[in-house]
Amino acid sequence: MMTDNNNVPQQNVDSALEDLLGTPFSTPVGALTETQQNEINALKEQQQADRLVDKLPPERQQQARELAEKIDATDQQGVITYGAVAQQKLSEFSQSMLNHVQANDIGPVGDSLTELMYRLNEANPDDLRAGEGSLFKRMFGKVKQSIYEITAKYQKIGAQIDKIAVKLDKEKNGLLKDNLMLEQLYHKNKDYFEALNIYIAAGELKAEELKTKIIPEAMAKAQASGDQMDVQIVNDYSQFLDRLDKRTHDLRLARQITIQQAPQIRLIQNTNQALAEKIQASINTAIPLWKNQVVIALTLLRQKDAVTAQRQVSETTNDLLKKNSELLKVSAIETAKENERGIVDIETLQKTQNDLVETIQETLRIQQEGKEKRRAAEVELVNMEEDLKTKLLELTSGPQK
Secondary structure (H helix, E strand, C coil), rough: HHHHHHHHHHHHHHHHHHHHHHHCCCCCCCCCCHHHHHHHHHHHHHCCCCCCCCCHHHHHHHHHHHHHHHHHCCCCCCCCEEEEHHHHHHHHHHHHHHHHHHCCCCCCHHHHHHHHHHHHCCCCHHHHHHCCCCHHHHHCHHHHHHHHHHHHHHHHHHHHHHHHHHHHHHHHHHHHHHHHHHHHHHHHHHHHHHHHHHHHHHHHHHHHHHHHHHHCCCCCCCCCCCCCCHHHHHHHHHHHHHHHHHHHHHHHHHHHHHHHHHHHHHHHHHHHHHHHHHHHHHHHHHHHHHHHHHHHHHHHHHHHHHHHHHHHHHHHHHHHHHHHHHHHHHHHHHHHHHHHCCCCCCCHHHHHHHHHHHHHHHHHHHHHHHHHHHHHHHHHHHHHHHHHHHHHHHHHHHHHH
16 A cells, blocks of 8 residues: 555656646746646645654654755665664564574473473372381381381482472573563664664655655746756656655564564563573472471371381280280189199099009909919829829839739
């Protein structure tokens, strides 16, 4: 749309030139031609558009007027370099912004926070619950060994978290340092914005001067003189106006870049600040709180294990006392019974006496029987002896007959 408006002066000048060349021998009259009047009306309509110079503070407006006076409408090449230094500085500034964003990736910060969360999640709260093991495990130190293992594990995790905290602290300082550099870039971007405002305002003022004064005066002069060179001057002014309008438009685009970069810089700063605050909270709040909770949990674990072990000892002691009491009871009863018994029971004595009497009686009977048998044997021996004598006598007396 702006390009179409920029072409209007050129078309109007060409039409005016045709009018001048169409009547080379006519005498100039006071009234303007229809083409000239349309051109002036178009210039007035463009003049009514909002001007940036009207929005600037008084001191900036004065700088714009001084710069507009330095713009030479006859220097066709000068308009090309108008504001080029500011554009070049802005381009270098944009490149430095890009380099900063590429060189200062927040990836390491995210990796460190992720590693911190991994280490914190590595601590299993179930490890900090005292179990109810068997009596033998409690009595032979299994629980104590488990506590020592858990303590060692959390000490290792704590050491790793401390290393991550040191790394995060360095990265936090780096983010804060980046914010200081970004603050400088922000003010530099603001300076470029102010400079471009003055360049654009000066271009608007010069364009307004060309539309309302320089070109109309040149057109009037060309109409009055009918000189081809005067007509060329009008055309040159129109071409300069068109180039200046395009150049001012380019500067407006550059100004828009500065407008966009300001919130971008603030966004990066806010992100860095939020990360720095998150790191600060992690280092000064989350990590110490985690350590305190672990210490409390380990202390409670030891206390619970001590209470459990004490309870097991008490139960064992009670069991031993009960069993010993039962054994003592049985032993006392048996001992009392034994104490109340004689060395030899009366039944035993009576049986022993009966056995003794029976033994004596049996012995006497056996002795009597033996005596009787011996007496019978003696009688039998006498009889045998007599019989033997008789037999011998009979044998002796028989052969002699």
